[in-house]
Amino acid sequence: MALITIFDEGKTLTDEETVTACLKSYGVDYQRWIPAHPLAIDASAEEILRAYSREIQTLKALGGYVTVDIIDVSPETPGLEEMLAKFNREHWHDEDEVRFIISGHGVFHIHAENQSVIGIEVEAGDLIRVPRGTRHWFNLCADRQIRAIRLFQYVSGWTPHYSHSGVDHNFLPVCFGVSQLPYKSSAATDFKSND
């Protein structure tokens, strides 16, 4: 179950109904896919995609997604820090960012238009859709591991536009369950519309 932190209100949300409604107010769609399909801990990307093929087809039909892949990172991943450095700066995409978490943990910070930053800590079973144009960034949690299904609306795949706002420097890159404490929060001042 995702954990939501609303930094400027000092609130953490853990109830599914409350989490879903809160994220909706920030433009983010959230679902729990339960029951998740059983998978071996070392399941290959092909096995994961095969297990979730029905759900993937449903999402593709609903959101116009044309490609799907598996992102699979762990402390042993070569070049992990360089890879994470692409994700952990505030950016947006010209397409939705859709992720279904298979294993591991991570935290998305969402900086929606005219709203303060919230954090979404995700775990296995969480499906989120960050709409195109929404500023956000991503960090791993202490386990430094995540496997997730990614869906894309363009065959070019993951293409970020960096804001270079520095807002991401104001939030510790750790997860709510441990010690996610903001230095300060900041409202959006420059936003690319997702319409």
Ligand SMILES: [Fe+2]
């Ligand atoms: Fe992104």
